[in-house]
Amino acid sequence: MFIWLLLGGGAFVLLAVALVAVMLTFSGDDGTDLAFSDRIQVVDLDGELVESRPILDQLKRYEDSNSVKAILLNIDSPGGGVAVSQEIYTEIKRLRDKKDKVVIAYLSSTGASGAYYVACAANKIVANPGTIVGSIGVIAEWVNYADLMQWAKLKDIVFKTGEFKDTGSPSRALTENEKKYFQGLIDDMYVQFVEAVASGRKLDLPEVRSLADGRVFTGRDAKARKLIDEIGNFQDAVDLTAKLAGISGKPRLIRLSRRRVTLLDVLTTDLSRFVPFNGQSMKSQIKFQYIWK
Numbered sequence: 001m002f003i004w005l006l007l008g009g010g011a012f013v014l015l016a017v018a019l020v021a022v023m024l025t026f027s028g029d030d031g032t033d034l035a036f037s038d039r040i041q042v043v044d045l046d047g048e049l050v051e052s053r054p055i056l057d058q059l060k061r062y063e064d065s066n067s068v069k070a071i072l073l074n075i076d077s078p079g080g081g082v083a084v085s086q087e088i089y090t091e092i093k094r095l096r097d098k099k100d101k102v103v104i105a106y107l108s109s110t111g112a113s114g115a116y117y118v119a120c121a122a123n124k125i126v127a128n129p130g131t132i133v134g135s136i137g138v139i140a141e142w143v144n145y146a147d148l149m150q151w152a153k154l155k156d157i158v159f160k161t162g163e164f165k166d167t168g169s170p171s172r173a174l175t176e177n178e179k180k181y182f183q184g185l186i187d188d189m190y191v192q193f194v195e196a197v198a199s200g201r202k203l204d205l206p207e208v209r210s211l212a213d214g215r216v217f218t219g220r221d222a223k224a225r226k227l228i229d230e231i232g233n234f235q236d237a238v239d240l241t242a243k244l245a246g247i248s249g250k251p252r253l254i255r256l257s258r259r260r261v262t263l264l265d266v267l268t269t270d271l272s273r274f275v276p277f278n279g280q281s282m283k284s285q286i287k288f289q290y291i292w293k
Contacts, residue, residue, distance in 0.1 A: 038069045038247040040238065042255040045073060045088075048291065049080025049114050052087040058256055059091050063099050068254070070102035070245035071095065072237060073122060079113030079135065079291040082189050089196060092121035102245040106237035107131045107228070112216055114290030116227075117193060120200030123244060125228040126237040127219035133227055135292035136197060136212035138189045140182065142286045144170050168286045189288060201226060216292060 043058045062068035073092075079085065095101040105111070105119035107127040112135040119125050127133055149156065149171055156171035167178045174182070190212070198208045203226060211217075211225060222228045230240060242251045 038245070039065075039067050039252045039254050040241050040245070040247070041068050041071045042253050043071060043073050044255065045075045045077050045115060045118065047077055049077055049084045049088070049118075052084045055088050056091050059088075059095060061256075062254075063095060063101070068101075069247055069251075070104065070241045072241045072253075073103065073105040073119065074108065074234070075105055075111045075115050075119060076108040077112070077115035078110055078293075079115045079117070080289060081114065082138065082288045082290055085114030085117045085290045086192070086196075088118045089121045092118065096121070096123065102241060104237055104241040104244070106234055107133060107219070108234070110292070112292035113137065117196055117290055120197050122200075124230065124240060126230045126232050126240060127222065127228045128233060129218060129220040129231050131219035131222075132216050132292070133219055133222035134211065134216040135214055136193055136208070137214035138186045138193065138288060138290060139293065140186060140286055140288045142168060142170060144173070146170070146172050186288065189290075193290060197227075 039062075041058075041062050043055065045055060049055075059071065071092075092103055096103055103122040105122035105125045107115075107119060107125065108131065109128075110132045111119055111125075111127060112132055116134060116136065156169070158166050158169070160166050164178065164181055167174070167181060194205060194208050194212050197203065197212070198205050201208070211227070217225065217227065219228060219231055223231055230236065232240070238251065238253065241247075245251075
């Protein structure tokens with residue numbers, strides 16, 4: 001009888017341990033509140049910001065989770081598209097204002113231009129002393145092959161309904177009116193960037209404008225200019241996040257697992273966008289960007 005009780009008790013303990021393990025495992029990968037400690041979500045922003053949807057999906061993943069107290073943005077990016085940067089910025093502001101999430105931005109190697117724009121939506125910004133910070137500005141560029149067409153004796157035939165419909169055509173030079181038109185667009189995007197920095201960093205507009213000429217700063221210099229809040233590493237950013245979120249003890253970090261790239265992925269991926277001079281490159285694809293070049 002004793003042996004059966006012992007075996008039954010042992011089986012119950014093993015079952016309980018297994019259930020706890022499953023609960024802890026799945027609590028790190030979905031929006032449930034099965035974890036037994038307060039958690040911090042880590043969202044990685046790596047490389048050029050070319051698409052907002054994957055980042056937005058991560059940010060929204062735990063928005064209604066009571067156990068995910070804060071979000072730590074792990075940023076290493078030179079920036080990217082204007083609209084992409086603004087979409088991520090706006091979502092972070094929403095999570096702070098509507099969902100009461102604490103958001104800390106950690107700038108590792110680079111947090112420039114559009115990436116810095118995003119960071120300005122956070123409660124606090126942490127960077128290393130040598131991190132590249134800033135590059136507040138806008139750039140638009142494209143390839144013009146008008147001389148090549150003239151050399152090849154080719155003509156570009158265009159029918160249009162207005163003066164500016166084909167502005168930026170790579171087959172001809174810009175007119176003076178078109179240059180003014182484009183500069184007006186860029187100037188407006190620049191003002192939006194400056195206003196976002198001034199609002200996020202609680203600085204006066206003239207003060208931000210004096211720093212917003214496209215240059216970058218080291219993390220140490222950026223702190224002196226009030227572009228960031230603290231000098232520190234990733235662990236310092238974690239500690240600050242936990243403190244502001246009211247998390248006692250060691251917080252549990254959760255992050256979306258990165259998908260492994262297989263040989264099949266490489267073979268089935270359209271690599272044409274990585275080729276410097278492909279068919280797409282010869283088209284007029286003007287990109288307005290918050291990016292550090």
